[in-house]
Amino acid sequence: xxxxxxxxxxxxxxxxxxxxxxxxxxxxxxxxxxxxxxxxxxxxxxxxxxxxxxxxxxxxxxxxxxxxxxxxxxxxxxxxxxxxxxxxxxxxxxxxxxxxxxxxxxxxxxxxxxxxxxxxxxxxxxxxxxxxxxxxxxxxxxxxxxxxxxxxxxxxxxxxxxxxxxxxxxxxxxxxxxxxxxxxxxxxxxxxxxxxxxxxxxxxxxxxxxxxxxxxxxxxxxxxxxxxxxxxxxxxxxxxxxxxxxxxxxxxxxxxxxxxxxxxxxxxxxxxxxxxxxxxxxxxxxxxxxxxxxxxxxxxxxxxxxxxxxxxxxxxxxxxxxxxxxxxxxxxxxxxxxxxxxxxxxxxxxxxxxxxxxxxxxxxxxxxxxxxxxxxxxxxxxxxxxxxxxxxxxxxxxxxxxxxxxxxxxxxxxxxxxxxxxxxxxxxxxxxxxxxxxxxxxxxxxxxxxxxxxxxxxxxxxxxxxxxxxx
Ligand SMILES: [Ca+2]
Numbered sequence: 001x002x003x004x005x006x007x008x009x010x011x012x013x014x015x016x017x018x019x020x021x022x023x024x025x026x027x028x029x030x031x032x033x034x035x036x037x038x039x040x041x042x043x044x045x046x047x048x049x050x051x052x053x054x055x056x057x058x059x060x061x062x063x064x065x066x067x068x069x070x071x072x073x074x075x076x077x078x079x080x081x082x083x084x085x086x087x088x089x090x091x092x093x094x095x096x097x098x099x100x101x102x103x104x105x106x107x108x109x110x111x112x113x114x115x116x117x118x119x120x121x122x123x124x125x126x127x128x129x130x131x132x133x134x135x136x137x138x139x140x141x142x143x144x145x146x147x148x149x150x151x152x153x154x155x156x157x158x159x160x161x162x163x164x165x166x167x168x169x170x171x172x173x174x175x176x177x178x179x180x181x182x183x184x185x186x187x188x189x190x191x192x193x194x195x196x197x198x199x200x201x202x203x204x205x206x207x208x209x210x211x212x213x214x215x216x217x218x219x220x221x222x223x224x225x226x227x228x229x230x231x232x233x234x235x236x237x238x239x240x241x242x243x244x245x246x247x248x249x250x251x252x253x254x255x256x257x258x259x260x261x262x263x264x265x266x267x268x269x270x271x272x273x274x275x276x277x278x279x280x281x282x283x284x285x286x287x288x289x290x291x292x293x294x295x296x297x298x299x300x301x302x303x304x305x306x307x308x309x310x311x312x313x314x315x316x317x318x319x320x321x322x323x324x325x326x327x328x329x330x331x332x333x334x335x336x337x338x339x340x341x342x343x344x345x346x347x348x349x350x351x352x353x354x355x356x357x358x359x360x361x362x363x364x365x366x367x368x369x370x371x372x373x374x375x376x377x378x379x380x381x382x383x384x385x386x387x388x389x390x391x392x393x394x395x396x397x398x399x400x401x402x403x404x405x406x407x408x409x410x411x412x413x414x415x416x417x418x419x420x421x422x423x424x425x426x427x428x429x430x431x432x433x434x435x436x437x438x439x440x441x442x443x444x445x446x447x448x449x450x451x452x453x454x455x456x457x458x459x460x461x462x463x464x465x466x467x468x469x470x471x
Pocket of ligand 1: 038039076077319320
């Protein structure tokens with residue numbers, strides 16, 4: 001091949017920005033704005049949900065690549081984040097629950113922000129990124145994390161700001177009501193303050209010598225559903241559609257049950273799983289989504305105002321999905337698609353804007369992807385795979401399967417099915433070609449035997465990789 005032809009092919013390839021990144025020096029490397037949204041399921045305007053008001057996330061999707069089948073590795077905050085930030089799968093002995101510490105359970109493995117810090121980036125953590133704000137602080141961050149979620153205690157993420165809410169705290173319900181809608185400014189709640197801090201950081205770091213890796217973690221729409229009233233006003237109660245499939249899946253094993261987190265908050269007299277409960281909870285969740293959407297919009301506006309949008313990779317991810325009343329289930333935790341599927345949008349200079357990828361990717365793939373996009377060296381321990389090729393050509397197939405665990409078992413998702421195996425031996429198989437809502441567990445149907453044995457083998461393969469040495 002002649003040199004000219006090689007150059008032309010390189011320039012013609014949609015992914016040429018990645019090739020350029022390989023030779024980037026620290027001073028001309030792309031910045032990264034890394035936006036984490038807690039408990040956000042992919043029910044957004046840009047994911048086809050017209051009833052959700054998310055203009056800013058929709059705008060980001062138009063500027064980037066939207067992943068329609070991105071899966072978390074554990075449908076609980078702490079383990080999901082530990083997996084993404086360490087680049088390692090959760091296993092039967094690692095990243096088990098919210099007591100997780102990457103510095104203990106993946107000791108010696110450089111974290112995602114740590115890899116950027118080592119490569120000369122200035123790395124900053126605002127809000128909820130690691131589940132424990134003090135996890136891997138010295139190796140991950142250039143500055144002490146700004147975190148109001150765990151401290152100070154007088155304004156944690158569950159602190160109510162409606163004076164009326166005080167009457168709903170007491171007895172067994174020390175956590176306050178599960179929703180409130182006071183007429184307060186955005187900055188009253190933690191997320192508004194994290195947004196302000198991140199805007200200040202963008203202004204401070206935009207002109208710096210070093211590129212930045214700026215992480216901004218919003219806690220809504222995580223429970224409790226507290227958001228300023230104007231975001232509730234976007235959703236008249238009479239127009240809220242509730243889940244249609246309110247029964248447990250047919251042939252569901254007893255290990256499959258709803259999370260109970262919402263019941264640790266005061267119900268304000270709304271009977272659990274009544275139609276009204278479904279309506280109020282959905283309305284509160286959507287209000288919180290629109291609240292964080294507005295905050296993301298302010299970050300994007302700041303990038304534009306500073307003139308650094310074309311030098312910044314923006315990635316927006318949710319740490320797992322959520323059951324919003326489907327099967328009468330609430331919350332995360334389950335090995336069902338609604339708990340496991342995450343929103344994921346990546347906008348990087350040089351890649352097809354307004355693209356969507358149907359191929360399967362995993363949140364664990366973000367670490368090697370961001371390394372490839374920026375030219376930051378990827379450590380050898382990573383178990384995920386860069387999805388930059390899918391950003392260059394969104395029609396390419398994704399992974400054969402995504403793998404995830406919860407406290408009771410493990411699951412894999414392929415383009416056709418979800419298969420789960422509990423530690424008790426109980427199994428589930430949902431046929432996503434005909435039953436995306438997962439209403440019937442077909443694992444015992446004789447005609448599925450071949451699929452089940454193929455899924456078992458595939459899961460064993462991935463588990464062998466996941467259980468492999470962390471180093
Ligand atoms: Ca979460």
